[in-house]
Amino acid sequence: MTQDARLVAARTIAAARQALTELFRQAGIDSPDADARLLIAEAFDIGRTELMVNGDRAVTSDQLKAIEALAQRRLAHEPVARILGRKEFWSLPLQVSSAVLVPRPDTETIVEAALDFVVRGGLRMEPLRILDIGTGSGALILALLSELSEARGTATDISAAALDVARANAEHLNLASRCTFIECDIAEGVPGPFDLIVSNPPYIVHAEIAALEPEVRDYDPALALDGGNDGLDAYRAIARDARRLLAPGGRLIVELGAGQEPAVSALFTQAGLTVAGARNDLAGIPRALVVRF
Numbered sequence: 001m002t003q004d005a006r007l008v009a010a011r012t013i014a015a016a017r018q019a020l021t022e023l024f025r026q027a028g029i030d031s032p033d034a035d036a037r038l039l040i041a042e043a044f045d046i047g048r049t050e051l052m053v054n055g056d057r058a059v060t061s062d063q064l065k066a067i068e069a070l071a072q073r074r075l076a077h078e079p080v081a082r083i084l085g086r087k088e089f090w091s092l093p094l095q096v097s098s099a100v101l102v103p104r105p106d107t108e109t110i111v112e113a114a115l116d117f118v119v120r121g122g123l124r125m126e127p128l129r130i131l132d133i134g135t136g137s138g139a140l141i142l143a144l145l146s147e148l149s150e151a152r153g154t155a156t157d158i159s160a161a162a163l164d165v166a167r168a169n170a171e172h173l174n175l176a177s178r179c180t181f182i183e184c185d186i187a188e189g190v191p192g193p194f195d196l197i198v199s200n201p202p203y204i205v206h207a208e209i210a211a212l213e214p215e216v217r218d219y220d221p222a223l224a225l226d227g228g229n230d231g232l233d234a235y236r237a238i239a240r241d242a243r244r245l246l247a248p249g250g251r252l253i254v255e256l257g258a259g260q261e262p263a264v265s266a267l268f269t270q271a272g273l274t275v276a277g278a279r280n281d282l283a284g285i286p287r288a289l290v291v292r293f
Contacts, residue, residue, distance in 0.1 A: 039070040077214035090143035099161035103139040109287040134201035138166030193247035197287040200255040201234030203227040239271040253292040
């Protein structure tokens with residue numbers, strides 16, 4: 001019996017989950033059990049706890065068809081977050097669309113580095129001015145505003161469609177009153193200064209995009225991936241504007257791709273800024289470069 005046939009033959013939630021997990025495992029899908037759990041919960045419109053405790057609940061043919069439809073999308077390497085239209089970041093539920101990157105856990109390293117600067121400086125209750133360059137879904141700015149009740153944010157993106165997603169997320173999280181969204185390239189025309197600037201810019205070398213895993217290459221927007229011939233185009237643009245945008249004593253924190261720390265550090269040093277170091281992600285890779293004016 002093929003794995004597809006096992007799924008069709010499933011009569012309970014538990015059996016459907018087991019069949020779907022095995023189908024994903026044999027297809028080489030990463031985290032097959034977690035993906036199966038999320039997609040079955042979506043098909044049944046139930047939460048994780050209900051999914052676990054009601055494994056013997058019978059499934060209908062319509063529900064199996066819904067599960068199969070979701071499974072086919074995942075087997076085509078569409079990320080689960082895109083299938084569901086949402087992704088959690090910094091414990092915040094965020095909407096995502098084809099116009100934005102799916103927020104990665106590695107990017108939380110930027111939030112950690114930013115909050116470290118704020119807490120060490122005794123600034124948590126100060127009316128900080130925060131800029132998020134290339135905001136996408138709004139993950140970074142909204143995570144920081146959720147932690148810093150007195151702060152106000154400005155978020156930029158060159159994509160109007162991305163800003164629509166970010167605005168919707170801000171509204172949903174009741175943070176829209178403290179954040180302004182501006183359509184522009186990097187921070188063109190945005191008045192400074194800011195106490196804190198964060199950015200997850202496009203940093204993939206153009207020639208390497210075709211070799212990325214299909215979940216990224218085929219579903220993330222190229223605009224948010226392509227860093228030019230050497231992956232550094234966005235960093236150059238940020239460095240050119242950094243002194244104008246950053247308040248004295250402030251911090252600029254950018255996400256790094258693997259192996260980019262020396263080159264990006266050099267760009268900011270040449271721009272007259274001081275590199276204060278990089279914070280590693282959970283894999284030990286330098287991920288968040290901290291720069292000060």
